[in-house]
Amino acid sequence: MSHQNKPAVAVIGLGSMGMGMACSLLREGFSVAGCDINPAARAAFAKAGGAVADTAAGAASGADIVISVVVNAAQTEQLLTEEAGVIDAMAIDGLFVSCATMDPAIARRLADAVEAGGRHYLDAPISGGAVRAAEGALTVMASGSAAAFARAEPALDAVAAKVFRLGDAAGQGSAFKMVNQLLAGVHIAVASEAMVFAASQGLDLQQVYEVITASAGNSWMFENRMPHVIAGDYSPASAIDIFVKDLGIVDDMARSARMPTPIAAAALHMYLAASGMGMGRDDDSSVARVYATLGNQTLPGGKNR
Amino acid sequence: MSHQNKPAVAVIGLGSMGMGMACSLLREGFSVAGCDINPAARAAFAKAGGAVADTAAGAASGADIVISVVVNAAQTEQLLTEEAGVIDAMAIDGLFVSCATMDPAIARRLADAVEAGGRHYLDAPISGGAVRAAEGALTVMASGSAAAFARAEPALDAVAAKVFRLGDAAGQGSAFKMVNQLLAGVHIAVASEAMVFAASQGLDLQQVYEVITASAGNSWMFENRMPHVIAGDYSPASAIDIFVKDLGIVDDMARSARMPTPIAAAALHMYLAASGMGMGRDDDSSVARVYATLGNQTLPGGKNR
DSSP states (O other): OOOTTSEEEEEOOSHHHHHHHHHHHHHHHHHEEOOSSOOOHHHHHHHTTTOOSSHHHHHHHSSSSEOOOOOOOHHHHHSSHHHHHHHHHSSSTEEEEOSSOOOHHHHHHHHHHHHHHTOOOEEEOOESHHHHHTTTTTEEEOOOOHHHHHHHHHHHHHHHEEEEESSSSSHHHHHHHHHHHHHHHHHHHHHHHHHHHHHHHTTHHHHHHHOOOOSHHHHHHHOOHHHHHTTTOOOOSSSSSHHHHHHHHHHHHHHHHHOOOHHHHHHHHHHHHIIIITTSBBGGGGGGHHHHHTTOOOOOOOOOO | OOOOOOEEEEOOOOOOHHHHHHHHEEEEEEEOOESSHHHHHHHHHHTTTOEEEHHHHHTTTTOOEEEEESSSSSHHHHSSSSOOOOHHSSSSSSEEOOOOOHHHHHHHHHHHHHHEEEEEEOOOOOOSSHHHHHOOOOEEEEEOOHHHHHHHHHHHHHHEEEEOOSSSSHHHHHHHHHHHHHHHHHHHHHHHHHHHHHHHHTTOHHHHHHHHHTTTBHHHHHHHHHHHHHHTTTOSSSSSSHHEEEEEEEHHHHHTTTTOOHHHHHHHHHHHHHHHIIISSSSGHHHHHHHHHHHTTOOOTTTTO
């Protein structure tokens, strides 16, 4: 425990989500050590009052709680290998909180590795976006042992508005997150399909937005993403390649479970097309530009790539 | 005009939507003649205080406004043929309001027929369901001439909470409705896909509902329909065959416009499977039972047909 009677926390990965979480913890009086491969992120966190380490093991050194907010399963696994040394660096009996979206089977494997090292693991994917991360108002879809939850509670209180307790084993939180990603990914793709279909019928897209958001065809993603299409602004809030990854994981899980998911598969291939056409780092609403190319329609902004 | 200085109205088609609209008009002091092929519907409307006719032309006789709330384009077209004789029965300069969901190209053809007969046409598909129809609180997606809108206004005020004015020609209202149906149909199908995918991962479906409705993966249809799946209750609020029809119209329009809609097509084929498996008249959330069959999962209620 730190001298303030709060657990010492490390946050590994200071992107938009990790930075928001780390700053929320600082605001609540935690001592926080941060680490990122990007020097600009490290400098920004130092300026916000955080301690900064050059390596993940350095940040994790003696930490009661290590929160991993890296991009994917591979980066999370890298932290836990002997070279990176995060497990051994942590306080004995400490807690590793994994926030990256990943296949539940991998989450279970990572939990085994952490627990074999004498530490606890919380499977804790997050939802809500950068704004709510900065506000300490994320949603957390968590699973793990009672001991892991008990250790996590003060830190989760600082970063989340809502913590779902979804089971006592690693993998369950990740499985709920993948159900959400299946729906979110399909909803952005079909919103794009519907908007370009509307364009093919000569409809005014702003009027389509007003009618749909007041009707039974609405979704959270339609309402959130289609303003980007109407503005012709594809600067990334969240990138196409995130859904190439996440619907890819859904596809892996579906194949493994012999569970056909034809609609998610159709959506995945639209994200693959967007990425293949060079828009992988653009906003995920760029799927609309793929549809505009296929249907020979012109969207606001005019460029289909 | 009727003796109460309100236009005389006929409502053709006294199903759950038409009955609600006809009763809302009675409540607002209109004299309303109703007609339906089902004797029980005619008796119920008479009991509610409406005038009842045996034929569509009888109901339409002398009416200033005829509101057609039949099931589809074919039934609407049937009303306007010489045999049914609705056009000639209406008051000269009267208004025909068409509420059935249909291909915009057919709406334009029907408008031409009505206008050639010296009457006005409002393309006015509706949204909101039986409860809001009974409350006089529907959403109307309307297009037509200024003269048609002027004549429609008092009746629309009685049946709708929100009237979108979507253009000055028949077809535009129907096109907006089809964009809504594309999204609504896909959202029910992918909600079903996600729920059975969740079941394949061993997740508790009630917990999935709580997490998703609080997350970015939510849609109006997920929230509205998935309680049927969790309850294992497929008694029809709205039937599978409605989306076989409506996504079929979307597919017709997409083919005609050379506008690929792969996600809507994937969803259409799931509704076709449900209908082919004998569930055409069951609730549209029965798509979940198709997925359960394909993925060998057991849903609440236990029966996949």
